[in-house]
Amino acid sequence: MTMDLLNNWLSQLEKINTINDLNNFKSSILGKSGIINNEMKKISTMSDDEKKEFGKNINQLKQTIEQAISNKRAQINATYIENILKQDKIDVTLPCVNSSIGNRHIISTYISRIKDHYTKRGFTVIEGNEVDTDFFNFDALNIPAHHPARQESDTFYIDGYPDTLLRTQTSTAQIHAMLDIGVPIRMISMGKVYRSDNLDITHSPMFHQIECLVVDSNPISIRNMKSEIQKMLAFIFDTNIQNIAMRLRPSYFPFTEPGVEVDCKYKKLDDKIVLSREGDKWMEIAGAGMVHPNVFSACKLPTNLFGFAFGMGLERLIMLKHGINDIRILCEH
Numbered sequence: 001m002t003m004d005l006l007n008n009w010l011s012q013l014e015k016i017n018t019i020n021d022l023n024n025f026k027s028s029i030l031g032k033s034g035i036i037n038n039e040m041k042k043i044s045t046m047s048d049d050e051k052k053e054f055g056k057n058i059n060q061l062k063q064t065i066e067q068a069i070s071n072k073r074a075q076i077n078a079t080y081i082e083n084i085l086k087q088d089k090i091d092v093t094l095p096c097v098n099s100s101i102g103n104r105h106i107i108s109t110y111i112s113r114i115k116d117h118y119t120k121r122g123f124t125v126i127e128g129n130e131v132d133t134d135f136f137n138f139d140a141l142n143i144p145a146h147h148p149a150r151q152e153s154d155t156f157y158i159d160g161y162p163d164t165l166l167r168t169q170t171s172t173a174q175i176h177a178m179l180d181i182g183v184p185i186r187m188i189s190m191g192k193v194y195r196s197d198n199l200d201i202t203h204s205p206m207f208h209q210i211e212c213l214v215v216d217s218n219p220i221s222i223r224n225m226k227s228e229i230q231k232m233l234a235f236i237f238d239t240n241i242q243n244i245a246m247r248l249r250p251s252y253f254p255f256t257e258p259g260v261e262v263d264c265k266y267k268k269l270d271d272k273i274v275l276s277r278e279g280d281k282w283m284e285i286a287g288a289g290m291v292h293p294n295v296f297s298a299c300k301l302p303t304n305l306f307g308f309a310f311g312m313g314l315e316r317l318i319m320l321k322h323g324i325n326d327i328r329i330l331c332e333h
Ligand code: DAH
Pocket: 168, 169, 170, 171, 211, 212, 253, 255, 256, 259, 286, 287, 288, 289, 290, 308, 309, 310, 311, 312
């Protein structure tokens, strides 16, 4: 059965010649709800001998198709570059185009506004690394070795460097801050994060997050966290802090104890979201919590410190505020 399946895949692969089709093909086989994961479900009904045989076959199948996909990717990329080099002759003698034409991208605009504002408030801005190691992205954040987020179907690893990846969350910056700054910490960090998602109206394999971390040896409570999140939202949504009605729902993030999801009350005005106490609906807007003692330990800090952190998706906030209903608009313009 596996040979037939493999031959079928290889002949499909033969016909693919764009990266987009290749990614779709890859996720249909190796993705979270792809064929391999579905096949794996059968294992629970097998005898031990059958399990062994099945496991061996499926692993071989997986490795062969992964290799074939990665060869195909290299081939498509090489052809692409070759074509560009053929077509894209640049005339270096042409005069320079007026560089004052055009606008800053809306995401960069928000990032620099937030940066300025928080720098004035005495926060350190941590740039962080888009390419980081699994220590910063997972281990130090108390995310266990078997956690699903670590799988290749969720995370982009760098070929040839098994512990190096494109960060999946700006929470990595918390670890950089704790190791680099020391206590007390008041920091924000903003930037790109990457997840192995297909592009659709609400998902993108690359998006931006805002992260905030405050650590002190003096008591800090969840109320301090709440008010800091309110301040961030009031700034982004350009409103008074009194208009931000927030509720905290218990949730689980390995790097927090307790962890919460933050909802805000809102109303709609001409397709745009306005955060308002008078709103009649709640919307999830951030993940947050008190820093887990294991995170302090991983950063060689005393575990009796106090700290909170929160993170939010920047695209989503901008889309809500400006009535944009498709994330692709922000990638393409
Ligand atoms: N990093 C989380 C995510 O990407 C969001 C988050 C949750 C950040 C809780 C935090 C936090 O700082 O305390 O989903």
